Amino acid sequence: MKVVVKEDELEILDDFLSESCEYLNNIEAEILALEERVTDEELVNSLFRKYHSIKGLSGFFEGMNEFTKLCQIIEDVLAKIRNRTINVSSDVIDFLLKGSDVIKKIVFGLSEVRKTGERNIEIEEEFNLELFEKEKESLIETEILKSKVEEKETKDEYFEKDFEAKEEGNEEFSDKIEKKDNIEKIIESTTSALSSEFNEVKISYEKIDEMLGLVGEIITTKSTFYYLSKELEKYDVELSKKFKELFRFIHRTSEILQDNIMKIRMIPFELVVKRFNRLVRETAKKTGKKVKFIFTCNDVVIDKGVAEKLSEPLMHIIRNSIDHGIESASERKKIGKPEHGKVELISYYRGQNIVIEIIDDGKGIDIERVTQKAIEKGILSEEKAKSLTADEAIKLIFEPGFSTKDIADEISGRGVGMDVVKNTVEALKGKVEVKTEKSKGSKFILEIPTTAAVSQGIVVVYNSQKFIIPFEYIEETVKISMKNVYGYVDKLIIDVRDEPIPLYPISYVLYQEDSCSEDVVKRFTKDDELSVVILNIRGVKIAICVEKLMQNEEFVLKPLPKFLENNKLLLGTTIDYEGNVILVLNPEYFRL
Structure with missing residues (x-):
């Protein structure tokens, strides 16, 4: 699948990337939410509008016909859900996520190449569009058959009528406005909307980082200014006083500037955490387990640079919680636990730091097994193992090359995951702690500064x-x-x-x-x-x-x-x- 953008299309490419990236930030979360809320009409409409908009924007480029077709295929499936021809199932969600992944790769790929300043952009993605369309047809056919079986048991015509009413309502929208509002009101509402829209502007994080670099230069210059005023005091006290007053003004202004730039760099931590819904779903699917992911972010905001570095450690902890911690549904049933395991993420402030807790209700960490594996892998001697406390033994999971799995797979077992967690958190000047209880579960506690800038x-x-x-x-x-x-x-x-x-x-x-x-x-x-x-x-x-x-x-x-x-x-x-x-x-x- 190929995407080509010519030199004379670069100006509209920036608009396409800006709009598409904004939509794609929410699309995956909405698809996953749809799996939980299969009859949520607004969610279906929201997804349909986003794909329709991306498709419409891509239509302005001569070399994006295949990309446009890809959006259309996904839109077709959403249209079938909208008109109640098919229901939302796990297979439908898988299909939507598969299409979303390809669109993301292409859009983000275009964005990266655009940064290099190339005048003619060409991106090729290994993806069979014809096969994907056949997959769509097969999916729709299967889901229609399933829907007919389900229809015999229960009928719900309201959803279909409601959608039809909305479709008809869209055609008559302009007539209704003319009857309800006069021209003055429309002008007033349009002006108000524009005023609100232009109250915010988009700025790349590269520019913000550039500004932060300049703040660093100001901080250095400020220090120089202070020491010069101290030196000047030896020769001219009055002039030195004036310099110090000027220094205080520069100091105050630079602090305000620095504070505002730091606030611009901050993003809601919830934006980072939402993306782990997909990780939990895929990991649970591959391990054959049933898992619910719950998060409470408590309005925590975090420096984007810190958030990017934290993403991989959090991913390793969540994946390990499911793979090593959560039991299978049958095991959980035997010991009186709910079939669905639970992985919970909670974040909150502690002074100037952010605390992130990842808690699972699985079987906990087997300290004896951890110690034995560490001996087998030569991480510590048998004699040293005897003198270890429980807390010291748990910390062995962070040692390079450590894993309790005998055979590595794509989820874990290579002995790099928890090592990455420790190194990354410490590089951010933070700390990580583990608490565990047999048969009850484990808790990983990360404490890091709000910003590392x-x-x-x-x-x-x-x-x-x-x-x-x-x-x-x-x-x-x-x-x-x-x-x-x-x-x-x-x-x-x-x-x-x-x-x-x-x-x-x-x-x-x-x-x-x-x-x-x-x-x-x-x-x-x-x-x-x-x-x-x-x-x-x-x-x-x-x-x-x-x-x-x-x-x-x-x-x-x-x-x-x-x-x-x-x-x-x-x-x-x-x-x-x-x-x-x-x-x-x-x-x-x-x-x-």
Whole structure:
């Protein structure tokens, strides 16, 4: 199946892509909803209108005849549902989803090629349109026969009459308007609609990311401006005051700008979650299980960049919940559970973070089996396994290559899914926790920042190089006399308000040297005092001594260069007010 767009059609292509993408964002969710609400007239009409609109838009292109035909085939099936010739069945839903997938691939493919700036676009999709049309005919024929059998048992002519009435009503629509409304009212309503429509504009996320990059430059410039005003104070106090006033204005304006751009980047989390309806349906079908998916998003909004990165981990957890957790309908019946298993997703705010819980009512995680499999795969020794707590054993599912399945299939068993979950969540500066109860089910709890774009941290110095430690890990910073450092077993301890906290030199946690003895720590003293950052890493407090504590810094996190991208000790980089690159540390991977 081929789609061709000529150079002189590029202008209308942008309109086609904009409209079609908007429709396609909702089409899949509506098809899946139709499976639950088979007699929902409005849902059928809504789907019919969307496909009809996409078909109409594609008709403007000479090289999109096959695409138009594809839309027409799907529209034919929806028309049969509308006029009550056939009923909605699982086979009908499968057919609609199959067609929807192809349309999506083509539209999104066109969108990607359009971004490259090519003047003549050609996309080819491996799809047999003739076979699809034969499939449609066969489907309609089968469903008609089924409908006739069902009609003998019960008749419902109201739906058909109602649709017919609506069709007739559409033909007389313009006459009714003339009788009901005068010209002034029509003009007034049209103007109002246009005013409302132009109150919102569409903007690509590429443009938003570009704007966010400029905000990063403003943040760096703002810092430079502040330090220049401090330097100026040495020479001209009055001029320095004026500079500081100007700095406060720039600071306030840039914060408002940053806040507004961040809000533009935010999308309702529900939009992400809705797409998992299809995943649940297909996974349940392949595993032969009955599963209901329920979600409560509580008006949570999330940065689009974060949402995109979270999509794969959530997919792995939901798929594993069905494949490994939910029992078959017959098993559930035997143990007194409902035939349909339940996978529930709940999201809510906790402070500045978003918490996502994925709960299933399956059989729970078999901790003994997990431990045994980890031994078999060489992830841990038998001796180490004996000393593991239940919580430590559950965490083995996140180890690379771990799986409890003996044979891999297309759903799971390759030992990469949960590893991806852990790595992605930690890269987003979040954390993941698992709770499980035998025969009751499991709960995965993900906690992540709302946005990963703009952060704050404290600048520290080690080996004359600046590093940033993000604020979310920092409890406090203190100056400690060497008199308050004492040894305990094989560790150094500091006493902060009667609380003993283990002390490490930054050189040790960054794997720069293997010792954290008193002699090493003394090298970080200045006037017999240590500059210490107290961190909280996954609920454990530690103290890190550094050469120097500097200012708090607001920063936009930038990716690591290629040669450092696999270094887990680093989250990314940023630029300081002098234009120097600063490495942002990831305390999750400190050596302790």
